[in-house]
Amino acid sequence: MKSLSVLASLSLLALTFPFAIASDPSQLQDFCVGVNTPADGVYVNGKYCKDPSLATADDFFFTGLNETQDTDNELGSFVTFASADNVPGLNTLGISFARADFAVNGLIPAHFHPRSSEILGVSQGTLLVGFVTSDKRLFTKTINVGDVFVFPQGQVHLAANVGKVPAVAFAALNSQNPGTTYISETVFGSNPPINPDVLAKAFRLDVTAIMDLQAKFDDSSNIKTY
Amino acid sequence: MKSLSVLASLSLLALTFPFAIASDPSQLQDFCVGVNTPADGVYVNGKYCKDPSLATADDFFFTGLNETQDTDNELGSFVTFASADNVPGLNTLGISFARADFAVNGLIPAHFHPRSSEILGVSQGTLLVGFVTSDKRLFTKTINVGDVFVFPQGQVHLAANVGKVPAVAFAALNSQNPGTTYISETVFGSNPPINPDVLAKAFRLDVTAIMDLQAKFDDSSNIKTY
Amino acid sequence: MKSLSVLASLSLLALTFPFAIASDPSQLQDFCVGVNTPADGVYVNGKYCKDPSLATADDFFFTGLNETQDTDNELGSFVTFASADNVPGLNTLGISFARADFAVNGLIPAHFHPRSSEILGVSQGTLLVGFVTSDKRLFTKTINVGDVFVFPQGQVHLAANVGKVPAVAFAALNSQNPGTTYISETVFGSNPPINPDVLAKAFRLDVTAIMDLQAKFDDSSNIKTY
Amino acid sequence: MKSLSVLASLSLLALTFPFAIASDPSQLQDFCVGVNTPADGVYVNGKYCKDPSLATADDFFFTGLNETQDTDNELGSFVTFASADNVPGLNTLGISFARADFAVNGLIPAHFHPRSSEILGVSQGTLLVGFVTSDKRLFTKTINVGDVFVFPQGQVHLAANVGKVPAVAFAALNSQNPGTTYISETVFGSNPPINPDVLAKAFRLDVTAIMDLQAKFDDSSNIKTY
Amino acid sequence: MKSLSVLASLSLLALTFPFAIASDPSQLQDFCVGVNTPADGVYVNGKYCKDPSLATADDFFFTGLNETQDTDNELGSFVTFASADNVPGLNTLGISFARADFAVNGLIPAHFHPRSSEILGVSQGTLLVGFVTSDKRLFTKTINVGDVFVFPQGQVHLAANVGKVPAVAFAALNSQNPGTTYISETVFGSNPPINPDVLAKAFRLDVTAIMDLQAKFDDSSNIKTY
Amino acid sequence: MKSLSVLASLSLLALTFPFAIASDPSQLQDFCVGVNTPADGVYVNGKYCKDPSLATADDFFFTGLNETQDTDNELGSFVTFASADNVPGLNTLGISFARADFAVNGLIPAHFHPRSSEILGVSQGTLLVGFVTSDKRLFTKTINVGDVFVFPQGQVHLAANVGKVPAVAFAALNSQNPGTTYISETVFGSNPPINPDVLAKAFRLDVTAIMDLQAKFDDSSNIKTY
Incomplete structure (x- = not known):
């Protein structure tokens, strides 16, 4: 049977990981630090901007991506995501960043990002990663520390820890709010x-x-x- | 249990249908009628253009969308799609069009379009349509002849014939090549x-x-x- | 004389129909259901968004495109248009949809859409359609039920009922607000x-x-x- | 009668001038100097690029915009246009430039640009300029040396020399190939x-x-x- | 020494001038005349729009570009800039315009525009213009009245008056707010x-x-x- | 004196680091793996695509980002960059990734990216980072392991190792070819x-x-x- 024979030869099949990025609208100014103040329930596509004269360096800052996260959940994984939601300076810039922790056998299951492509890099451990194109071809690889893998926008992808120790990955996505399905x-x-x-x-x-x-x-x- | 009780009250829950559209690159000329002539296996993003002086009205034409298609397959559905692949004049224009035939109980199962939003309209029968957002909310509705429903880009959607007769729908998508997963x-x-x-x-x-x-x-x- | 001889051979010359579509800015979120609440006369490019948690399936819904419209006017035509103005869920999605009714000899006269290309399909009757490029070439064709024709963005186009019965067409446009001139x-x-x-x-x-x-x-x- | 009374008060009503600009696709490199070498009749959206190592300053240069052009034609006007067609360095940059000469009573008649907005400035004489929106409002003004006027993308506009001497205008458009209809x-x-x-x-x-x-x-x- | 020998042969080396333009988000309506009314310190990317029914021709108008400006400052130059900030009708249109005055020996020093390419034209005098690519190649030329030169988006460029009289230049940029660094x-x-x-x-x-x-x-x- | 007093209080002032990202044109297909085969010196904006049926997982793969690089040069820094040039699968995706090594006192000097914003994260050591807006405001911060900082598109930025050990940073940029000046x-x-x-x-x-x-x-x- 086809799936089994491939399985046999790829005893630990590659799984892709989280993120990818598309083409957000361009900036019309140096930056637009996002605020969360919809007037009377009225929002905009993205976020309103803070008064530029009140912007500070902290609006462009995020901390804690070095911290190991608790992966004691059903999937054995946890994602920490730095997007326009928690780094207001990212608003209008078309980029975001994430860290993923994997327990041994941990998994970030099949998903896609409606609004971005993604580059995933491994900083600890070994991951099986892969994506499936719209004509159902699986592109897959086992990647180790220092390796990166690319997931094109909107393609279904996943990542699984196939090593003997917890794994950590970092990912870049080209939308301020890629969405994850x-x-x-x-x-x-x-x-x-x-x-x-x-x-x-x-x-x-x-x-x-x-x-x-x-x-x-x-x-x-x-x-x-x- | 939540999923069951909702199931009970919505005995035939709405399912969404096929397509959706994003933002293709803009045109740099009046049109670029696509050709299929990669030189030595070298392609471009999209398609090469035909010599504009050789373009004809037939490059912008497609026929047969009035024809009932055979839906005698496992899903009871068939999609006829007019995109840049078979309407070369659509190349660079950022739009495509489709017809979907549904047998009684026919289904276009859960899918999404990486590169487009979609508007679906019913021309015959009754469909349950719906889409699920990235925070897992289902937006669903039963739609009839003359109704249209919208599926935002990259959201998972589906459509099922819940009427007693075969159904037909038309769909518009805002990419020349939306992709379907x-x-x-x-x-x-x-x-x-x-x-x-x-x-x-x-x-x-x-x-x-x-x-x-x-x-x-x-x-x-x-x-x-x- | 050139125009007359062409006229003679094409006794009912093809006229194009309504719409076409361009490249709206991309979404920054799953959807942005439009609202009409400019605060103190202040608007945005497009529309403000409704609180996403209040969006319903009806925001993505439009009805009545199956209804024959009254074409008893000077041009013998009527257009019903589903855009971000009356389907709030279309806001930010870059697509819209229309139905056109034509009396016998009815006409949608020469026009263009500043912000979109268009795909037109015939569901009843026979239309002469065509567009003129910026170097004045006319691309024209007589189309029947099940045929579609494409009008590139910003090109002047028109459509005329050249059959013996009323005609109906559907059109897709790749802007939430294509404009019609x-x-x-x-x-x-x-x-x-x-x-x-x-x-x-x-x-x-x-x-x-x-x-x-x-x-x-x-x-x-x-x-x-x- | 409305049109006549307005006519009376505006004995020489303002007409708009030539160009306007939209949103071309972004650059993927510092520049892509255009070449005209379609292989076997195969083109791309825009132009192929010259080998970047062979680019010279002259690829980014155009001369002669100071020269008065012959306006002895039916309309009494002449437009000199610097676009990606004759300034190859403009390829992929999304901008172009023009000079317009007007005889006394000369006219650049109603037209629009499918792919750009336009800023028009007067360097000699007096022009009546204006544009008509898609809801048929005319925005019009008499402009003199040192004045500029803006024509939004895809809006019908025109310009007429209403002074007693020949007029000269310059225009900027935000597409490498705006098109003119x-x-x-x-x-x-x-x-x-x-x-x-x-x-x-x-x-x-x-x-x-x-x-x-x-x-x-x-x-x-x-x-x-x- | 390399820089000196080039200097010798190019006794007055060409310097580039001011502006350049990128790809602003597209319009979603005919125009969006900008206003300066952030509610409670809340802004948007670009500007809010004026009520379209209150727009007038003056919103699309700017005057005074014919006036010689005072260049009695350290650099011997002065730039007058017409952007969305002072021509509210330019909001959302992706284009702006400028005049530059140069004293004898006046200079607009090395700078770049983060959000636009630029076309510069000389209307009086002689300028040395040039830009440096990201691989450090200098493209430079001496340009005179009626000449134009192109600066690709984000490339460092400058312009110096190398003639014996004051110089004047005009520039078009493809952003409503190009930024100048x-x-x-x-x-x-x-x-x-x-x-x-x-x-x-x-x-x-x-x-x-x-x-x-x-x-x-x-x-x-x-x-x-x- | 202002610059000195700030200097005193910030004895090692923050410097920004390398990259930033803009809005590349959107994909028209699942992927377009880049090739380097310009026919007779003719290129395209970006790259030609490999035959999609010949794409492999290795086209989306890059290795070696875990390796410490030699920083024994005048600046005491070294950048390893994964872009469409060496990861062909990144072509058309609008994203790239880099690693930067800093010796003690190493520096990545003031620079900008014409075509992208950037997110920089520290994986070892301590960096002073900052960017200067087009109105000359410096946004600066000392960042440590697990911190990230954002540089908006086209803003001048830099990064300096102000710790006592070598430093390592990772950066994401939203262009397949951001350019670095x-x-x-x-x-x-x-x-x-x-x-x-x-x-x-x-x-x-x-x-x-x-x-x-x-x-x-x-x-x-x-x-x-x-």
Whole structure:
């Protein structure tokens, strides 16, 4: 069987990791430090800007990416994300940055970023990474400390710790707010849930199996998405 | 249980449909009718242009969108897509168009378009449509003849025929080549397949169940993607 | 004479139809449902966004495109347009959609869209469509049910019902607000009117003829533009 | 009558001038000096680039904008245009520049640029300039030496010499190839011509009048467009 | 010595001039006349828009570019800049315009525009212009009345009056707010100043020389930047 | 004196580091792996694409970012850059990545990126970083392991090792080819050199001092730029 033979030869198949980046609108000024002050519930695409004369160096600063995060959760992974949400100076700049911690056997499952490509680099451990194109080709590789791998915008990708120690990766994404859509969470854990009959047909499972899956993912609302 | 109770009240939950559109690079000339002549295997982002003096009205023309398509396949659906691939005049214009046929109970399963938003309109029958945002909210609606529904760029969406007759929909997408990533095909039917251990963890299934799914989707290479 | 001989051989010359689409700025978030609440007369490029947590499926919905519209007006046509103005979920997505009704001999006269290309499809009847490039070449074709035709961004185009029954067309445009500039209305019906001496020279007519035209188009303010 | 009373008070109504600019794709390198070497009739959107190591200062240079041009033609105007076509260094930069000469009573008739906005400045004489928005409002002004006026992208605009001496203007446009569509030339002088029946209806003239116009514009193929 | 021998052969080496332009976000409407009314210190990328129904022709107008400016300052130059800041109609249009006056021996020193390319044209006198690419090649030329020269986006450029009379130049830039960073002012005159030790190493000067430079540029806060 | 008093209180003033990112044109396909095969000296903006069917995972891969680089040069720093030039899969994706090594007292001097913003993170040691806006405000901070700092597109920035051990930083930039313009190298080390008289005036130094500087930077052609 095809999937098994490939599995055999790739005993630890490559999984891709998190992020990627697209083309945000250009700046119209040196910077636009974001603020969170929608007047009467009225927002803009992105964020309003702080008075430029009040901007400080701290608006362009983020700390703590050296800290090992707790990965004691079902997936054995944790993502710390520096985007326009917590680094206001990133507003309008079209870029963001992240750290990912993986427990042994930890996983960042299949997902994609609607608004960005991504470059992932390993700073500790060994990861299997990969992405699947829209014509279903899997590009995959095992990467180690000092290696980087690229995930084109909007392609489904994942990353798994296939080493014997915890792993750490860093990622750059070319949007101030790339968005992250986890495949299994989105399909089985949406609120409200998708009609199980429809999912059964799409996933070639019976309705009971789908409903079991939906029940499992019903508790997933506290999974950190970024 | 939350997913089940919502299921009960929405006995036929809405599913979204196919396409969506992003922001292709702008034109630098009136048109650039695409050609398929990569010199020695060298391509460009998009397509090379035909000599403008040789362009004809037929380069901007496509026919047959009125024809009912055969939906006698596992999903009970068929998509006819007019993009820069078969309408060369669409090259550089940032738009494409499609027709979708649905058998009774037919389905276009969960998917997304990496490079476009989409507007879907119903010309026959009744569809349940919906999309799931990156924070897992499902926006869903049952739509009938003359209704349209919008799927933002990169959001997972689907559409199911919930009426008693075959359905037909039309869709507009804002890219000359939106790309279409079907979730289940991509995850379980990639070539080569993704490591089943990794998928088992992501989908909260055992490895045997994943391998069964991969075997089912191994035959899916002739599903029409667009 | 050239124009007459071409006229003879093309007794019903093709006219193009309405819309076309360009490259709107990209999204910075999953969606930005538009609102109409300029604070103290202050607007933004496009629209402010609704609080995302208050968005509903109806923000992405439009109905009535199946309804035959009254074409009992001077041009014998009517356009129904679904853009960010009446489908708030289209805000920031860079796409819009329209339906055009044509009486027998009905016409959508020469016009262009400053901000989009367009794909037009026929769902009933027969249209002559065409566009003129900036070097004055006319690309034209008679199209029937199931045919589509493409109008590149900013090119002057038009569409005329040349069949024996009313016609209906659908169009997709790649801007949330493509704009529509009707040539004759703009030139002869502006408010205030353009100096007739200047128009006389441009159109190689005498001033009296121009003033007659301006008088005719002075009543055109209630022509629906979209 | 409205158009006449406005005419009376504005005995020589302002007409707008030539150019405007949009958003070309961004550069991916310091420059891409354009070349004209399509291999076997295969072009790209814009132009191929010269080997960067062979670029010289002359690729970024244009001369002669100080020279008065011959305006002894039907419109009494002449436009000299510096774009990526004759200044190869402008390729990929998204900007172009022009000089316009006006005889006494000379005119640059109603036109628009599909791909750019425009800033027009007067260096000699007096011009009436204006543009018409897509909702048919005319913004118009008489401008003199040292004045500039702005024409937003895709808006119909024109300029007329209303002074007693020849006039000269300079214009900047934000596309390397803005395109220029002259309204009357496009509508009445296309090749092949548009069906006169259709134009008659659009312009509220009889078919004979339209055919007379088309005959007049049939000789216009040597009008300089830019 | 290389720099001297080139200097000898180019007795007055060409210097580049001021501006250049990039790719601002596209318009979503015919125009968005800018206003200066941040509500409670909250701004947007670019500017808020005036109520379109209140826009007038004067919003698209600027005057005085024919006036000779006082160049009695240390550099012997003065720049008058028409951007979205003082021509509100330029907001969202992606273009701006400037006039530069040069005394005999006057100079617009090395600088760049973060957000635009530039076309510079001479209307009086003789300028040495040039730009340096990111691989340090200098493209330079002496230009006279009627000549134009192009500076690609973000490249360092300058212009010097090398003629015997005052010079005047005009420049077009493809951003509504190109930004201008003068090299020497930025490096030696920032507020607060950059650490002299660091500058000493970068400029291969001793710390005392750097501190002397910083003292000279400390008085430069009233240099006009545009 | 202002610059000295600030100097005193900030004995080792913060300097910014390398990169920043802009808005490259969007993808028109899943990926376009770059190739280096200009036919007869003809290039495109960016790169031609490899036949997509021949792409492999190695096209998206780069290795060696964990390796300490030799910083035994005049500046005491070395930059390793992963862009579309050496990671062909980055072509069209609008993102790149770098590692910077700093000796004790090592420096990456004042520079900017014409086509990108940048996020810089420290993985070893202590850096003083900062950027200067176009109105000459310095935003500066001392950052340590786990800290990141943001440099907006086109702003002059720098970074200096102010700790007692070698430092290492990582940077993400939102262009496939951001370009890097080092201020002192560009101004004093261009080929051919800029006229010393002009630089003397701009830098408020005498001509002899400028010529000394040019002589020093004449040997700098083998400085690694990225």
